[in-house]
Amino acid sequence: MPLVLILSLSSITFITMKGSRVLMTLYAVNLGAGPFETGILFALYGLAPFLLAVAAGRIADRFDNRLLMYWGLGTYTISMALPFFFQSMGTLFVVAPLWGFTSMLWVVAAQNMVGRLSTADNRTRNYSHYSLGESTGSVLGPITVGVAIDVLTHQPAFLIMAAIPALSGLIVALKRHTLPHPVTANTGAQTPRNLKDLLASPAMRNALLSNGVVMAGLDLFNLYMPIYGHDLGFSATTIGLIMGAFGAAAFITRLAIPPITKRYGERAMLAGALAISGIAFMMFPLTGSALLLAGIAFALGLGLGCGQPLSMILAFNASPPGRSAEAISMRLAVSYGAHVVVPPLFGVIGAAMGVAPIFWTCAMLMGGGSLLNRKAITKPA
16 A cells, blocks of 8 residues: 555654764764754755755656655665765765755655545544654664664764665665556646745645744754753763653654544644643753653653644645645745754854753743744634
């Protein structure tokens, strides 16, 4: 069944997508990088996808999702392996944008295919299942990286991460005939596609703004939790387990998305989730205990864990016929835009004031996102 195949491959590939960011941060810190340098690396990770995500979505709408899958998984594998052969900070500055761009190609194609293979009745459930795969990657990725670093050192860890998208790419090639072409709106092929048309929808704007808040929180957690743990003297395995607690909670909360949204709606759930996330961010700098930090990371996972799938569902539902991949790619452009802006901006704050103000500023950002969605509940889409 094509949907099961896409969901399964996404789950596998997310192990590398989530683990690679932790690996990049810990390797950079091992090479002597500080908060500002690691922030720049995360910004480079999001630069190319930020600029090209919408174009990738239009390709998926007009041509074939499989084109993005082949290019994405193949080049992602190659770029992940490069730090094994070229061991320097300079290599990280080269591969970071490649990782972001090539993984984005796969994500656009996979998310669009999940939406197209779904109906209005089961789309929330199917996107929830897709997000469960991401949660699985959030657990297994950091833990795999942490153990690999402690047992084998950093360089072999890059090869382990590269092997995963290579396996997914091979499966896509073998099963290519079972993957359907997307249903495109041929009748609208001659109509100019203007992003302003999509942004004119209040529902789309709300989805994009909410996604920006969620991604800022995810970026800052993925970037500064390893740095904070390193400063506290934790091993790579301990850091990986703390971040794995986030992924475990995200898995749990995503199981609850279909029944909760059926009763209260997507926006109400998102408002509550961002409020929980704000409280968790406030608590991070208040303890140096690995066990307590794992508990706080778990609470944050309960909040932020459902933010991405909910904004994904809202963006797809707000898209006009034949432009679903474009709407999804706009959401991804906002995500990667957060990668570009947030890490270096907060890297300056971190270099000047330490990690605590970063977590507390992010807590305020989560609170603002919660208020945005509470107000949207009472307004028409």
